[in-house]
Amino acid sequence: MDRIRIALIGYGNVGQAFARMLKRREDYIKETFGLEPVITAISTGRHGGITNANGLDTKNLTYDMFDKDLKAMDVIDFGEYDVMCELTPINIMTGQPATDHIRRALELKKHVITANKGPIAWHYRELRDLAKKQGVQLCYEATVMDGVPVYNMAQETLKGCKITEIKGILNATTNFILTEMEKGISYEDAIEEGRRQGFVEADPSMDLDGWDASAKLTALMNVLMDETITPMDIDRIGISGITKEDLDKAAAEGKKIKLLCHGYLKDGKAIGEVKPTLVDKNDMAAIMDATMSYVTVNTDLMGEVTVVEHAFEPEIDHTAYGVLSDLLRILTNTR
Numbered sequence: 038m039d040r041i042r043i044a045l046i047g048y049g050n051v052g053q054a055f056a057r058m059l060k061r062r063e064d065y066i067k068e069t070f071g072l073e074p075v076i077t078a079i080s081t082g083r084h085g086g087i088t089n090a091n092g093l094d095t096k097n098l099t100y101d102m103f104d105k106d107l108k109a110m111d112v113i114d115f116g117e118y119d120v121m122c123e124l125t126p127i128n129i130m131t132g133q134p135a136t137d138h139i140r141r142a143l144e145l146k147k148h149v150i151t152a153n154k155g156p157i158a159w160h161y162r163e164l165r166d167l168a169k170k171q172g173v174q175l176c177y178e179a180t181v182m183d184g185v186p187v188y189n190m191a192q193e194t195l196k197g198c199k200i201t202e203i204k205g206i207l208n209a210t211t212n213f214i215l216t217e218m219e220k221g222i223s224y225e226d227a228i229e230e231g232r233r234q235g236f237v238e239a240d241p242s243m244d245l246d247g248w249d250a251s252a253k254l255t256a257l258m259n260v261l262m263d264e265t266i267t268p269m270d271i272d273r274i275g276i277s278g279i280t281k282e283d284l285d286k287a288a289a290e291g292k293k294i295k296l297l298c299h300g301y302l303k304d305g306k307a308i309g310e311v312k313p314t315l316v317d318k319n320d321m322a323a324i325m326d327a328t329m330s331y332v333t334v335n336t337d338l339m340g341e342v343t344v345v346e347h348a349f350e351p352e353i354d355h356t357a358y359g360v361l362s363d364l365l366r367i368l369t370n371t372r
């Protein structure tokens with residue numbers, strides 16, 4: 038049987054969850070596409086990399102098998118693979134080194150999947166055009182709302198519609214903290230609880246200051262509205278200034294405060310905003326509790342269309358599914 042060979046650049050939470058999910062859908066991929074999916078290369082930051090053109094046994098992989106001197110670019114340049122998955126940590130301020138990884142793989146005519154939103158927020162148009170020129174695909178479903186089909190819905194299901202506005206709650210951490218604070222829990226204790234549950238990072242400042250939401254809104258506007266903005270262009274306010282008194286005052290008026298993302302056009306210019314916003318308690322945003330998120334796209338032919346991400350355990354499987362769904366999209370399109 039022919040094989041589809043996959044290189045994982047980054048093998049942390051997402052990379053490992055994807056490797057497990059790929060195993061679970063191995064038979065499906067064989068039956069549907071007549072291809073055996075194999076992971077032939079893995080790259081990490083501290084442990085180096087490992088390649089095996091015959092396929093790696095990820096279930097029994099240990100870091101002492103890795104070559105410490107094998108860097109990501111070596112794996113991308115010399116590994117034997119058809120699809121490169123960019124799963125390294127995000128740098129919201131530059132999109133690097135992930136953008137260089139993706140650019141190089143595309144130059145080598147490899148399909149690319151990224152869960153890392155940095156390159157899509159910073160360099161989407163260049164990478165999209167390069168992929169097109171090279172005759173390969175660039176997929177990025179997991180960059181916003183994990184495996185929830187945001188891009189897929191817009192690109193595959195709402196074909197022919199022009200998207201004129203994007204609204205939503207795109208950062209689960211801040212939504213969780215605001216929800217906890219509404220219950221009377223302090224800002225600091227809410228952060229600590231999120232850490233205990235495993236989804237708040239050791240340094241949550243990128244979430245709390247609205248950078249993560251800004252990068253996601255930027256990625257959505259670049260892809261779905263064909264803009265060329267960066268996270269720096271977003272008018273951004275985080276949630277650190279929100280107090281329990283603010284939330285109580287809002288509640289007394291039948292409202293809630295949510296960290297809303299809003300992308301729209303004003304006099305033909307793209308405007309992106311991430312701000313704590315008062316919303317009516319019956320509003321779509323108000324019913325998004327804890328780690329739920331949603332995005333509404335406003336289209337010229339179909340009006341508003343919304344997708345919601347519900348909480349799920351294990352949460353990382355949502356992200357892994359985003360990567361898997363991109364792989365299945367590539368296989369479908371290249372069949």
Ligand SMILES: NC(=O)c1ccc[n+]([C@@H]2O[C@H](COP(=O)([O-])OP(=O)(O)OC[C@H]3O[C@@H](n4cnc5c(N)ncnc54)[C@H](OP(=O)(O)O)[C@@H]3O)[C@@H](O)[C@H]2O)c1
Pocket residue numbers: 046047048049050051052080081082083084109123124125126127134152153154179180183352353356
């Ligand atoms: N976790 C989520 O829920 C989620 C959801 C959506 C999107 N994402 C995105 O998915 C990506 C991966 O997230 P994650 O949670 O899996 O992160 P993670 O657990 O921190 O794993 C990152 C992996 O990348 C490796 N790495 C770091 N620098 C590298 C480099 N220069 N070259 C090659 N490998 C490198 C790390 O190796 P070392 O550990 O040895 O440094 C590790 O294996 C991020 O961009 C994240 O924003 C994550």
